[in-house]
Amino acid sequence: MAAITSDFSFMPVLPKWVVPVLLLAFAYGVVPLIGSSYLFEAILLPFLALSLAGVGLNILTGYAGQVSLGSAAFMAAGAFAAYNFNLRVEGLPLIGSIFLAGIVAAAIGIVFGLPSLRLKGFYLAVSTLAAQFFVQWALTKFSWFSNDSASGVIDAPRLSIAGVALDSAIGRYLFALTIVAILTFLAYRLVSSQTGRNFIAIRDNETAARIIGIPVLKTKLLAFAISSFIIGVAGVIWAFAYLRTVEPDGFDLDRSFQILFIIIIGGLASIRGAFFGAALIVVFPLALSRLGGFLLGDLFDSGVLDMSQRIVLGALIILFLILEPDGLVALWDRIRRRLLFAWQST
Amino acid sequence: MPLPSSALGVMEASAYAPEVLARGLPSSLRPQQQSEDRGEPTGSVAGVASPLLSLQGIGLSFGGVVALADVDLSVHPGEIRAIIGPNGAGKSSLINVISGVYQPDRGQVLLDGISYAHVPTQRLAHLGVARTFQNLALFKGLSVLDNVASGLAYKVRSNFAGQVLGIGRSRGEQRDTLSRADQILEFLDLSAVRDRLVGTLPYGLQKRVELARALVAEPRLLLLDEPMAGMTASEKSEMAGFVRAALDRFATTVVLIEHDVGVVMGLSDRIAVLDYGRKIADATPDEVRNDQRVIDAYLGVASDNEDGAGI
Numbered sequence: 139m140a141a142i143t144s145d146f147s148f149m150p151v152l153p154k155w156v157v158p159v160l161l162l163a164f165a166y167g168v169v170p171l172i173g174s175s176y177l178f179e180a181i182l183l184p185f186l187a188l189s190l191a192g193v194g195l196n197i198l199t200g201y202a203g204q205v206s207l208g209s210a211a212f213m214a215a216g217a218f219a220a221y222n223f224n225l226r227v228e229g230l231p232l233i234g235s236i237f238l239a240g241i242v243a244a245a246i247g248i249v250f251g252l253p254s255l256r257l258k259g260f261y262l263a264v265s266t267l268a269a270q271f272f273v274q275w276a277l278t279k280f281s282w283f284s285n286d287s288a289s290g291v292i293d294a295p296r297l298s299i300a301g302v303a304l305d306s307a308i309g310r311y312l313f314a315l316t317i318v319a320i321l322t323f324l325a326y327r328l329v330s331s332q333t334g335r336n337f338i339a340i341r342d343n344e345t346a347a348r349i350i351g352i353p354v355l356k357t358k359l360l361a362f363a364i365s366s367f368i369i370g371v372a373g374v375i376w377a378f379a380y381l382r383t384v385e386p387d388g389f390d391l392d393r394s395f396q397i398l399f400i401i402i403i404g405g406l407a408s409i410r411g412a413f414f415g416a417a418l419i420v421v422f423p424l425a426l427s428r429l430g431g432f433l434l435g436d437l438f439d440s441g442v443l444d445m446s447q448r449i450v451l452g453a454l455i456i457l458f459l460i461l462e463p464d465g466l467v468a469l470w471d472r473i474r475r476r477l478l479f480a481w482q483s484t
Numbered sequence: 485m486p487l488p489s490s491a492l493g494v495m496e497a498s499a500y501a502p503e504v505l506a507r508g509l510p511s512s513l514r515p516q517q518q519s520e521d522r523g524e525p526t527g528s529v530a531g532v533a534s535p536l537l538s539l540q541g542i543g544l545s546f547g548g549v550v551a552l553a554d555v556d557l558s559v560h561p562g563e564i565r566a567i568i569g570p571n572g573a574g575k576s577s578l579i580n581v582i583s584g585v586y587q588p589d590r591g592q593v594l595l596d597g598i599s600y601a602h603v604p605t606q607r608l609a610h611l612g613v614a615r616t617f618q619n620l621a622l623f624k625g626l627s628v629l630d631n632v633a634s635g636l637a638y639k640v641r642s643n644f645a646g647q648v649l650g651i652g653r654s655r656g657e658q659r660d661t662l663s664r665a666d667q668i669l670e671f672l673d674l675s676a677v678r679d680r681l682v683g684t685l686p687y688g689l690q691k692r693v694e695l696a697r698a699l700v701a702e703p704r705l706l707l708l709d710e711p712m713a714g715m716t717a718s719e720k721s722e723m724a725g726f727v728r729a730a731l732d733r734f735a736t737t738v739v740l741i742e743h744d745v746g747v748v749m750g751l752s753d754r755i756a757v758l759d760y761g762r763k764i765a766d767a768t769p770d771e772v773r774n775d776q777r778v779i780d781a782y783l784g785v786a787s788d789n790e791d792g793a794g795i
């Protein structure tokens with residue numbers, strides 16, 4: 139399992155905050171000027187939502203060591219909760235709905251985290267499937283959640299903050315970017331705090347953690363709560379900013395696996411890893427379809443694309459697990475160190 | 485008949501490193517109470533205060549295997565109490581019972597006069613008990629400093645929100661935790677590897693980090709399960725020096741498990757000897773050295789005792 143506890147420390151000479159600040163300046167100052175609407179709609183918005191979900195799952199699985207296959211359920215809970223708060227609570231600002239949606243997802247996370255007090259590893263993963271199936275079932279079964287809409291597919295509310303409409307592609311991008319940046323910063327603070335150390339301690343040696351007086355049960359449930367909060371908010375971004383519809387279908391087991399793959403490929407127990415992994419997961423199918431269309435022309439239809447996507451992705455995951463268990467982050471750090479070394483020795 | 489010297493081949497290893505003891509201590513960390521009767525044989529047990537820890541009739545078995553049978557033990561404040569015995573004698577089981585990892589089938593553990601049928605592991609740190617493990621139980625994903633700092637986790641009162649936002653008591657707590665961890669690192673001569681991931685250190689240093697994690701809580705009772713297993717002779721003597729120094733500095737009482745007779749002879753005040761789960765002797769080092777049953781128990785395993793690699 140990954141052992142990277144000091145994220146963002148990848149510039150040995152510069153202070154830790156320099157690279158994230160530069161990236162943020164670029165994302166706010168340059169990307170909106172040069173980005174096409176395709177870039178926002180097809181790449182950056184899903185990238186941001188999935189990155190945030192990856193950050194959330196990484197807290198639970200990467201840091202606290204509790205495997206979960208219920209991520210999509212928590213995304214769905216967040217999206218539907220935000221929709222209903224927004225619909226039913228008069229005068230609640232959008233940000234308020236989103237925060238409360240995170241709280242709802244956290245509460246559901248605690249309930250489905252209870253088995254972790256007795257179960258570990260594979261058995262825990264299977265038990266989190268219960269969350270996945272239960273939430274999807276409840277959202278489909280009770281039409282109240284979708285405001286009795288006939289199709290079950292509902293339009294997300296229009297995005298606006300303090301009266302400023304954010305409906306355009308750029309607006310939705312900035313909206314998502316801001317939430318992701320804030321929550322990622324808080325997650326980074328969390329994993330380097332005493333609570334973050336407790337997460338890792340429980341992951342690495344639960345008996346020793348208990349003996350030195352870490353409240354193991356409480357800390358596990360806290361990991362479920364915080365992780366589900368973040369994943370729930372990621373679900374809101376997915377539905378409100380990216381798809382602009384709220385529906386249970388997109389939050390299926392496939393999505394849960396996708397988020398798990400994101401943190402495995404990106405790097406477990408690494409905040410940066412979630413972004414690396416999400417970038418790969420989002421860009422890879424697009425690149426594959428371009429490449430396939432270029433090489434095979436019309437033969438490369440959507441069926442072939444879907445199949446080849448799954449095959450290549452599966453192969454990638456196996457390769458990563460064997461060759462680079464610490465994920466893209468470790469790969470990146472190694473390459474960067476080599477380059478730096480080569481540059482210094484010239 | 486005294487033990488043949490081959491069985492005690494590592495006797496000299498227990499002479500502790502003088503430079504460790506000579507190191508000056510900041511006055512804030514000087515022990516409040518020095519143990520009075522250091523070096524004196526415990527013949528005058530009657531005069532000693534009531535035991536800090538005592539075990540009464542502890543029995544434990546796994547399926548058909550009897551790990552402990554009717555074991556009594558008392559540990560007095562300020563002493564280094566060794567428990568020795570061949571592999572599989574039940575030494576680790578005994579420490580696991582004291583720390584609540586195992587629940588004994590029979591008997592009581594008295595800590596500080598309170599009797600437990602099953603010691604509450606979660607409360608152990610609050611009771612002033614810390615331990616190390618025979619097989620390393622460090623947190624591999626954390627740095628040396630963070631591993632040691634985690635030994636103070638039981639004291640943390642700030643919640644995660646305060647820690648994330650850096651408000652309330654969390655700031656002071658964090659500063660205090662890290663500075664105490666740093667002091668222990670310095671004390672155990674680990675400052676140079678402070679920021680290394682603990683899994684990247686050599687085995688002997690990892691053992692020392694585990695001692696640091698236990699010591700940082702300044703426990704009243706420190707349980708050490710083979711802290712010197714698998715070490716070279718010079719590493720062993722260094723470790724023995726650290727254990728003695730820790731006792732002097734923090735006025736800690738130590739229960740020291742060793743597979744290797746020689747190491748503990750010069751270090752401990754009283755030695756209990758286990759064999760097949762039974763206590764076959766409990767006396768001063770000199771008496772144990774000359775005890776026929778101890779010699780019999782040990783002669784059979786003298787050769788695999790030599791390297792002290794009891795796992």
Ligand SMILES: Nc1ncnc2c1ncn2[C@@H]1O[C@H](COP(=O)(O)OP(=O)(O)O)[C@@H](O)[C@H]1O
Pocket residue numbers: 546549550551569570571572573574575576577578795
């Ligand atoms: N968790 C366990 N499960 C089964 N048997 C155990 C367990 N722990 C210890 N034992 C058995 O109890 C006996 C004593 O073991 P242990 O306490 O580890 O001895 P020592 O530390 O003196 O080498 C051994 O026979 C060992 O196999």
Ligand SMILES: [Mg+2]
Pocket residue numbers: 575576577618795
């Ligand atoms: Mg043992």
